[in-house]
Amino acid sequence: MESVAAGGLRKGAWTEQEDRLLRRCIEVYGEGRWHQVPVRAGLNRCRKSCRLRWLNYLTPNIKRGEFSDDEVDLIVRLHKLLGNRWSLIAGRLPGRTANDVKNYWNTDQKKKTATAPFPCKLAYLSDSRQPAAGAKNNISRPQRTKANIIKPRPRTFSSKTKSLSWPMKPIEPNNPATSNKPKNIINLHHKLPTSQQDDRRRCQENHDGAEITWMDQLERFLDDGINNNLPVAVDHEADQFPLGQLMSSIMPDHQEKSVDNMMMFQEDNYQSFWSDLDICHLLSDRHDI
DNA sequence: AAAAAGAGCAACCGCCGCCGG
DNA sequence: GCCGGCGGCGGTTGCTCTTTT
Known part of the structure; x- marks a missing residue:
């Protein structure tokens, strides 16, 4: 069970005594500076091991048991x-x-x-190297399609980063490159959900009468931009509506930069958008704005 | 009752980005 | 610009406990 790493550091399960030492160290010195923790706590563990033990087990208010x-x-x-x-x-x-x-x-x-019925791993969804679906036993299986997962990276702002600026490109009527009307317009003219339970409730009907959710529309808005490299316009009148206000709060300076009540986002901006958008804000019940 | 298989999860490992020298 | 230290993350391992045979 317990073992010793190459550098003489202990590995394996933590003892109660080690937990006590680590907990006391964090109480006295606080979190962070993990390279100093083993020395301060008198533990024969590496910094990573200490950090992991604290984060995954010793941190106060950690919730145990099944997920609700x-x-x-x-x-x-x-x-x-x-x-x-x-x-x-x-x-x-x-x-x-x-x-x-x-x-x-x-x-x-x-x-x-x-x-x-047809188990498959997400990573293989679009992998052309995988055997043809159903080839082995002639079973007809659903077409595998690529899962378009947006993977924003956390962004930090170092001393070198003087300010956060949205690389937005306003429409300039006299500039052929930007004067074309955007083809993809997100409609923010509907209500935000009011609780976590009904946050995907049907809250709007689209032009052909089919019901869509605000979240569906937001996802479509982002997917279209990424997949088709389309410029997207946000109608500023939407600021009168909750979802539009939310967008405004996320991008407080977008009105200043807009021209003709419209603004354009280029492809890369979708990734940035998701990086800074507090998705929980959208998904939880705390989006009353 | 004992062995094998399965499930759960704590811990390890390697990689990456950031930052300061 | 390069390098090393650090914090942090995701993938994976392997130990322990439970269930099944």
Whole structure:
């Protein structure tokens, strides 16, 4: 069970005594400066091991036990948006760690897909090197399609980064490159959901009468831009509506930069958008604005 | 009752980006 | 610009406990 690493550092399961030493060290010196923690705590462990033990086990208010239905629902939806960004997902689940979420996904969700009619791993969805679907036993299976997961990277602002600026490109009527009217317009003229339970409720009908959700529309808005490299316009009158206000709050300077009440986002901006957008704000019940 | 298989999860490992020298 | 240290992350391993045979 317990072992010693090459440098003489202990490995394996933590003892209660080690936990006590680490907990006391963090209480006295606070989190961070992990390279100093083993020395300060008198532990024969590496910095990473100490950090991991603290984050995944000793941190106060860590929630144990099964995930609630709401938590599972949130995980599934965030995973659809973010992919395996466990730390981001866990950040939206109070008391849960990235390791918890990851373990949950790797066990429960794998179990569910294994029992599905046509189990397949997400990573293989669009892999052309995989054998043809159903080739071995002539079973007709659904066409595999690429899962278009948006994977924003966290952005930090170092001393070298003087300011955060949105690389937005305003429409300039006299400039042929930007004067064309955007083809893809997001309609923000509808209500935000009011609770986590009904946040995908039908809250708007589109032009052909079919019901769509605000979240569906937002996802479509982003997907279209990425897949088709289309410029997208945001109608500024939408600021009168909750979702439009939310967009405005996320991008407070977009009105200043707009021309003719329209603004254009180029392809790369979608990634930036998701990087800075607090997705929890959209998905949780705290988006009253 | 014992062995094998499965499930759950803590911990390790390697990689990456950031930052300061 | 390069390099090394550090914090952080995701993938994976392997130990322990539970269930099945």
